[in-house]
Every structure is written in structure tokens, then in C-alpha cells.
Amino acid sequence: MTAPLGWLGIMRLGLVQTAIGAIVVLTTSTINRVMVVELALPAILPGLLVALHYAVQILRPRWGHGSDVGGRLTPWIIGGMAVLALGGFGAAAATALMETAFWPGVLLAAASFAAIGMGVGASGTCLLILLSRRVADARRPAAATVVWVMMIAGFIVTAGLVGHALDPFSTGRLVAVSGLVSALALAITVLAVRGVEGEGAAVVSDRAAPVDTSFRVALREVWDEPQARLFAIFIFVSMIAYSAQDLILEPFAGTVFGFTPGESTRLAGVQNGGVLAGMVLVAVVTTLGGSRAGSLRLWAVGGCLASALALAGLAMSAFAGPGFPLRGTVFALGLANGAYAVAAIGSMMRLVGQGKPERQGVRMGLWGAAQGVAFGLGGLCGAAATDLARHLAATPAAAYAAVFAAEALLFVVAAGLALAVARQATERDRRARKDTDGLLLPNPG
Known part of the structure; x- marks a missing residue:
């Protein structure tokens, strides 16, 4: 049986939450402000987009079921982060597009925020399951604190660094910065989860009796x-x-x-x-x-x-x-x-x-x-x-x-x-x- 994770292992998985926080704060805060202030769009537009990102998370059970059927969590964490990164970059590109082609930009933004919700749902759900399997019972409250605080750290660090990188502001610079943040978040996730789940982690493949996968x-x-x-x-x-x-x-x-x-x-x-x-x-x-x-x-x-x-x-x-x-x-x-x-x-x-x-x-x-x-x-x-x-x-x-x-x-x-x-x-x-x-x-x- 694989040994429980120590504090360094818990912090390593917490980096995934930091990566999630980095992309989410850029889309729900910075891009929100750009739409309302720089582009002078109605505040209801980013409000609806953020609501869409939450609404899509009703599909979390479906992503969790996919990990149950496949038997492994790591592909879903990395895959979810890839979708999240693509959505974050797409949201910035959509904002830039709205300057010259409003409705195509809105459609791209809707698809991107839906992708953000899907990515957060898939990676976040499977990360918590992985933590529950690899963290000793006595350390689970502390592990929850660590990953939550590291997500907040992702908010803070990203907001500070991006704030400096965006000046002087242009939508082209916003797209470039968003692309860099998304790429770094995906790379950090891949390195953070590599090898943590361990061998023989599959649940489904080890069952003797067949189970309905519907x-x-x-x-x-x-x-x-x-x-x-x-x-x-x-x-x-x-x-x-x-x-x-x-x-x-x-x-x-x-x-x-x-x-x-x-x-x-x-x-x-x-x-x-x-x-x-x-x-x-x-x-x-x-x-x-x-x-x-x-x-x-x-x-x-x-x-x-x-x-x-x-x-x-x-x-x-x-x-x-x-x-x-x-x-x-x-x-x-x-x-x-x-x-x-x-x-x-x-x-x-x-x-x-x-x-x-x-x-x-x-x-x-x-x-x-x-x-x-x-x-x-x-x-x-x-x-x-x-x-x-x-x-x-x-x-x-x-x-x-x-x-x-x-x-x-x-x-x-x-x-x-x-x-x-x-x-x-x-x-x-x-x-x-x-x-x-x-x-x-x-x-x-």
C-alpha cells in the first residue's frame, strides 16, 4: 500500500490549487474589469459570464464518474487544467475580439467561460479525491487548509504580477499575459501531480465483479x-x-x-x-x-x-x-x-x-x-x-x-x-x- 503523503507532498498537490486560482482570478477579476472599464460594456455581460462558469460546474459528477470508470485521477486533473488553461486564454482573446467584432467576441467568451467551469470542475474534483486517498485522516483538515490557502496565494501572486505586466495596457498585452499564465499553470500542474497517484491506483480495474458504468x-x-x-x-x-x-x-x-x-x-x-x-x-x-x-x-x-x-x-x-x-x-x-x-x-x-x-x-x-x-x-x-x-x-x-x-x-x-x-x-x-x-x-x- 502506498504511504500517506507528508507535508511536502500535500504542498505539492496544493500547487494545483494555486494554478487554478491563478487562471480564475485573471478571468473573473481582471477580464471583468477590462470589459466594464476599458471597453465600456454593460456590467451584466461579465456578470453573466461568471455565472456561466459556476453553472457549468453542475457537471462535476460527470467528470468524477469519468475518473471512476477510468480508474485513475491524474489524467483528469491534467486534462481539466488543460481545458481551464485554454478557457482562460480564450477569455482574454474574446475580450480583445470584442473591440472590433462584438458578437463573435461574446460567443467566444461564452465558450471560454464554459470551458473554465468545466476545467475547474474536472481538476478540482479529482484533486480532492486524490488528496482524500493519499493523506492520512488526522492530516486532512490541515491538508484542506493548505490547498485552500495556496489557492488564495494564487489569487494574490497572480493579481500582483499581472497588474505590473499589463501596464501600459492594451488588449494585445492582455492576451499575451493570459497565455503565459495559462501555460505556466498547466506546466506546474503536470509537475505537481507527476507520480503522486502511484502505481495500482485504479479502482475499477481491480474489481472482481463487473459494475454498471452508466x-x-x-x-x-x-x-x-x-x-x-x-x-x-x-x-x-x-x-x-x-x-x-x-x-x-x-x-x-x-x-x-x-x-x-x-x-x-x-x-x-x-x-x-x-x-x-x-x-x-x-x-x-x-x-x-x-x-x-x-x-x-x-x-x-x-x-x-x-x-x-x-x-x-x-x-x-x-x-x-x-x-x-x-x-x-x-x-x-x-x-x-x-x-x-x-x-x-x-x-x-x-x-x-x-x-x-x-x-x-x-x-x-x-x-x-x-x-x-x-x-x-x-x-x-x-x-x-x-x-x-x-x-x-x-x-x-x-x-x-x-x-x-x-x-x-x-x-x-x-x-x-x-x-x-x-x-x-x-x-x-x-x-x-x-x-x-x-x-x-x-x-x-
Whole structure:
């Protein structure tokens, strides 16, 4: 049996997430700005393209099923990154094309953003499965933190370097820089995963009994697993609550507290700092603490409930006035969100192997689809709910308070779902031990 990965091996696989982050931030941030500012296009256009990139990720179970059937993950990680790199380069080329041929550029952009969603879905899903197979159980929360932080590092490093490389700006320079970033990301991925999966990693080829390879059958089997289905619902509900605040926190600070654009941007930085702190906290405690302190179910439930409390605090702050400790509350929200996020990803890595081993890809794909679609939907719902509340409520403060309160309620529901998932996992372990004990008993005949 292949030995579990050490910290260097985990960081090596984390480089794949760094590569994913590098391409994604260039397309969803830089190209977004170029379309709106330099090309003076309606903001709805890049908004719809980014939404398309999230919507396509509903196909994650299909990519996971492909890895189940083929039996190996490495080709899907590299292939997904190749599609992602092509999509990132295509998005830059489409933006340049819009200057002279608008509708052909839009069509190319739509195809490119769809490719970005497919590439992220295929490579990201299979990377998590590979981590779940190669990382020891005690290190999985820390591994989740490492790969998440390295993805954020990809955002930061790429944004800084690309920002310098794009000046003086031209669409031709944008295409060249995007091509270079995409090529480097693909090369890093190939080097990072080379040899990590090891020999004899195929799941399908080692089975003695034939298994139906139909995707519909596989998806139905996974959805019929109570634990997999309930965990998917937990991910969907909690990720809507997690992402719904993204598009409204800064407008809230400006409208209710009078923050300037610079002050509201720094407030978002405070939240992101809290997210990183929460991730590191869970990684350290679960790695060094005992079984109780290191319980992922404890951190998942606690993170959801703490997020609900912080959001309730934001709801109250809308009426409390300038003396309310807004920055401290936002940091607490980020801290709770970070703890929840790492616990959720660590739980994915732990639970993906519970069930038929030949359905791991579909199982992880189902959860990844729930995460990706909910993340895109959450931001849209948060903004739409705020607009609706402002029409119905007497003041903007009341409107924002109502939306934050609704998000808090969603986190409470998510905490209940996390408890239900934990109970199912405990019951499954109990039945497995009982079955094992039965096999060890001597035959009375």
C-alpha cells in the first residue's frame, strides 16, 4: 500500500490549487474589469459570464464518474487544467475580439467561460479525491487548509504580477499575459501531480465483479445513499449562506455606516483575514489536539452556529449606529466562515470513501457541484434579496438587517444538517463494527 503523503507532498498537490486560482482570478477579476472599464460594456455581460462558469460546474459528477470508470485521477486533473488553461486564454482573446467584432467576441467568451467551469470542475474534483486517498485522516483538515490557502496565494501572486505586466495596457498585452499564465499553470500542474497517484491506483480495474458504468446508474446510486444526499444538501445550504454576503457587505458598510470605498475595501480585507485565521486555527487544533478538539463535525457545526451569531450581530448593527464594533464583528464572521469551510472540505475528504469505492468520483462530484452552484447562486440571491428588501422595508438599514438575518437562519439550518450527517456517520460506523464483530465470532456449527 502506498504511504500517506507528508507535508511536502500535500504542498505539492496544493500547487494545483494555486494554478487554478491563478487562471480564475485573471478571468473573473481582471477580464471583468477590462470589459466594464476599458471597453465600456454593460456590467451584466461579465456578470453573466461568471455565472456561466459556476453553472457549468453542475457537471462535476460527470467528470468524477469519468475518473471512476477510468480508474485513475491524474489524467483528469491534467486534462481539466488543460481545458481551464485554454478557457482562460480564450477569455482574454474574446475580450480583445470584442473591440472590433462584438458578437463573435461574446460567443467566444461564452465558450471560454464554459470551458473554465468545466476545467475547474474536472481538476478540482479529482484533486480532492486524490488528496482524500493519499493523506492520512488526522492530516486532512490541515491538508484542506493548505490547498485552500495556496489557492488564495494564487489569487494574490497572480493579481500582483499581472497588474505590473499589463501596464501600459492594451488588449494585445492582455492576451499575451493570459497565455503565459495559462501555460505556466498547466506546466506546474503536470509537475505537481507527476507520480503522486502511484502505481495500482485504479479502482475499477481491480474489481472482481463487473459494475454498471452508466452515469445515470452511478448518480442514482450515490443520490440514494442517505449520507451522501444529506451532505450534498448541507453543502448547498451552507454555501448559499456563506456566499450571499459577498456582494452586499461593502455596500452595507457604505450605505449604513458611511464608509468610503477605501474603508469598505479594507473592511473586506478584515473579513478575508478572519477567514484565513479560522482556517489556520482549525488546521492547528485538529492536527495537534485530541480526538474531541480535532472533531470535524464539531468544527462544522460550531462554524455554522458562530457564523449565524456574527450575521445576527451585523443585522443588529444596522440599527445600533456608528458606535457598533463593525470591524470586530466582520472579523468574527470571517473567522467562523473559515472554520466552517475547512471543516466542510475536510469532511468531504473523509466521507468520500464511505460507500461504494467505485463511486468516489461521482460522490465528490455531487458535493462539488452543490458547492459551485450554491456559491454562484448565493451571491446573486444576496444581492437580489437586498434589492427586494429595500423596496419593501422603510429604510436601507432595515433591508440589510433582514437579509443578514435570513443568512443567519440558513446557517442555523446548515448546523442542523451537519449534526444529522454526523449522526448518520456514527450509525454507519456502529453498524460496520457490528458486522466486523459478527465475522470474528466462531461458527457455532
